[in-house]
Amino acid sequence: MAELDRRLVAWCERQLGATPVERLMGVSQMAEVVGVRLDDGRSVVIKSRSDPTARAKTCVAVQHHAADAGFPCARPLTDVTDLDGLAVHAEEWRPGGELLRGDSPEIAERSAQLYAQLAVIVEDLRLSPPLPNPEWVNWDHDGPGLWPPNELHDIRPLATQLPPPLVAIATRARARLMKSGHLPRVLGHADWEAQNLRWNADGPHAVHDWDSIAWLPEAALVGAASGAFASAEIPTLMPLHSSEAFIAAYENARGRTFAVEERELAWAASLWPALHNARAEFLWHTQPVALTEVLTQGEERLRRAGA
CATH class of the missing domain: 3.30.200.20 (Phosphorylase Kinase; domain 1)
Structure with a gap:
């Protein structure tokens, strides 16, 4: 050092x-x-x-x-x-601001409106795609397995013994995500969590973690954010109604409604960061917070994804 x-x-x-x-x-x-x-x-x-x-x-x-x-x-x-x-x-140096805690629909809407502001700002940028995408949204990796390669996770003793229900949900979610690979890609913030946002009484103060820019279809970026927006110290999966509120508030702020395929893509993408975290919880023997929510909500989110 x-x-x-x-x-x-x-x-x-x-x-x-x-x-x-x-x-x-x-x-x-x-x-x-x-x-x-x-x-x-x-x-x-x-x-x-x-x-x-x-x-x-x-x-x-x-x-x-x-x-x-x-x-x-x-x-x-x-x-x-x-x-x-x-x-x-x-x-x-931009210190200050507070975390906006909670996963209610009202907080989802505030977070989604800020996300839509960023989408408007960057939608016309033409830059070299920042590939590979961050691991927690890298479902379209070119590795041989279901999960993107991770040299720390892949050598864990339990790496080949993940809970079958978790693997089944991840398999269906990824298959649905890969079906929408033809949609146009845009740049967007792929780690849209409460821990990376700071707020003041009069509005947003700072968004951090710009290393997590990804190159994905707009609906996939929004979906991933809708499932993770309130994660702070321990990442998890948001309640269904709050993810729904996030997606609707984003559409309203952007002035357009997602097509059916985009809406399904958003719901499939809402699962992937939580699947990434659930796998890590199992491999590293930590509290199964994301895993519990994935197993509880997975079937309904997959239904909405058309998976």
Whole structure:
């Protein structure tokens, strides 16, 4: 970590023309995220991550376009550059705001309306597709099995012993999702969860996790968000009526109703992030929160998906 810090200091001096003098925060998940105060008084966030398929440039370009359009998110301050094999960029420090907790239809509608605002902003962007899509929406992967390859999950002792009802639901959901692969694809935020959104009393304050941009049919992006919008510390699957409210509020905000095929696609996609989380719960022996909801709601969501 000391070596990484030295490299990041030198990177800041080259890219931002200032030296970090204080560490404000640090998070390590899919990326290393470090907030620092610079010697010129600015506070910035530096993100570095492995990027073997060069997704990061498109993700940061989407974020920059959204910020320029007035969408509530941190504005990137640099392009993505290579730092000893890591993709690195800096963005504004945008602390504050609160999680909007709860999975009621009313909260679903607020979340969906914000999602629709972003969809309008990015719908005409023409950028290199950020493929592969994030794992929790990567049902169209080109691997040999049902699930996208995951070197940590695939070696678990129980990887071939998943509960048969979970496998059956995932198989039907993926088959329905693959049937709509001909629909036009758009860019969209694929990790639309409460943990990545911050709100003030007067509205949205910041949307985070722009590394999770995906290239999917619009209805699939909306469906995935409708199933996950309230997930915070422990991801799960939303109540059916709240997913329904999310999809309807999105359609209303966009001024168009999904066609039958799109509506079915949305319901199939609503299951996939929860299926991804349910599998992880089983493999890593954690509380079966998503798994319970998938097994409870799966049949009805598949019925609505025409699966």
